[in-house]
Amino acid sequence: MLVVDDDKNIFHAIEIILEPLKLKLKYCPTIKCAEKLLIAGTAAIDILLLDLAVDIRSGLDLLDSLASSNIRIPVFMISGTDAALPAATAMQKGALYYFTKPLDSKELVARVEQVLALKPE
Numbered sequence: 001m002l003v004v005d006d007d008k009n010i011f012h013a014i015e016i017i018l019e020p021l022k023l024k025l026k027y028c029p030t031i032k033c034a035e036k037l038l039i040a041g042t043a044a045i046d047i048l049l050l051d052l053a054v055d056i057r058s059g060l061d062l063l064d065s066l067a068s069s070n071i072r073i074p075v076f077m078i079s080g081t082d083a084a085l086p087a088a089t090a091m092q093k094g095a096l097y098y099f100t101k102p103l104d105s106k107e108l109v110a111r112v113e114q115v116l117a118l119k120p121e
Helices: 008-021 031-039 059-068 084-092 105-118
Strands: 002-004 026-028 048-051 075-079 097-100
Touching (some): 002 008, 002 031, 026 031, 031 048, 031 059, 059 075, 059 084, 084 097, 097 105
Parallel strands (some): 002 026, 002 048, 048 075
């Protein structure tokens, strides 16, 4: 799983929440970092957990980059806002789920387990 958020405390919280699943988590503080990993294909990523607002760019920019590069990956968008428009836009651009901060740990674990269960071995 790749976590893209400019707040490293969010990454540490996600590490704690998902610890029982024993996932290998990677962290990118910027969209540029994530683009390098995902578009270059240098890392096997099962799920992308993407903040809506990362550094000076939007997580929606990364969704556009993935689509234009024909990269298909389950994306969980996270945001500090529960406004309907960003959530709808994220879903239209390919996000599978939209979570608001603070994260609901039980729902996050359930959704990650659900996606991983559908992954071909």
